[in-house]
Amino acid sequence: MSQGQYLAAAYLVVFVVVLAYVLIIATKLVRLQRDVAAIAELVAEREPPAELRAEPESPRPQVTLG
Amino acid sequence: MWSRNNVVTALAALAAALVGVAIALIFFWIPDDADQGISQKIFYFHVPIALTAYACFGWGALKAFLHLWRRPSGADLESYVAIHQGVIFGILTLVTGSIWARASWGVWWAWSSTQLVLFLVLFLFYSAYFMLRFSVEPGPARANLCAVYALFGVVLIPISFLAIRLANDFIHPTVFTSEGPQMEGSMFFAFCVAWAAMLALAAALYHVELAGKRLDTTLRELRERLA
DSSP, X not given: OOHHHHHHHXXXXXXXXXXXXXXXXXXXXXXXXXXXXXXXXXXXXXXXXHHHHSOOOOOOOOOOOO | OHHHHHHHHHHHHHHHHHHHHHHHHHHHTSXXXXXXXXXXXXXXXXXXHHHHHHHHHHHHHHHHHHHHHTXXXXXXXXXXXXXXXXXXXXXXHHHHHXXXXXXXXXXXXXXXXXXXXXXXXXXXXXHHHHHXXXXXXXXXXXXXXXXXXXXXHTTHHHHHHHHHHHTTOSSSOOOEETTEEXXXXXXXXXXXXXXXXXXXXXXXXXXXXXXXXXXXXXHHHHHHHHO
């Protein structure tokens, strides 16, 4: 191998390792997104339907005059 | 959260810009070394990467010390992530150094070089940190054990750095002596830019990994509460 090829190999190694690290982090981010989606689903299952959530109106106090 | 994201973005942009400038300086501005020729240009990434690995191990040890002293929340995780970064930069140091050794000395490794062997010892010591961490159940006991281990390892950093000066190692070159850097001004400038680039890259990766780990922990806690 020539000196230039050794130089290229050294710089390529740095590039490849950093790229591999970024890919690993990207994979982890995909997993985290999946986890967030799963938790959002769990929260949605626990929440009561919208019609049940609406609080019934409290009766107005009757005021008698006279 | 907003400011944390901004820090990561700024560090990543700074790292990208500095790496670009460093590569331009190394390949288009500074002259080839009179003795080693073009292969000497490995120096401009190899040495900054090694110094960044030391910095990461040092940062990890500092966080470990803080964990043992004041016990701030998250210091254990920060120490772990810093040591992880140090090991990654350590791998890069060993591989780029090995390639440079082959180009300059004709061998991939020289056991007679104290600097090389001590760096390998430091690297293996911190690699064993992960074996310790993942063999103990998560909790305060694990955090304390890991912090003590990370603190012990930091002693190896000055020894590894000074080994070449203490042992009269003639194989591994000494560039930084008590009389200053033994290189031209332009070479030293390119070296400083490359070092700043590596530090910025390490800082950006450290914050990204830390954010990921914190998010992971929060999500796990949320899932446990919902289960």
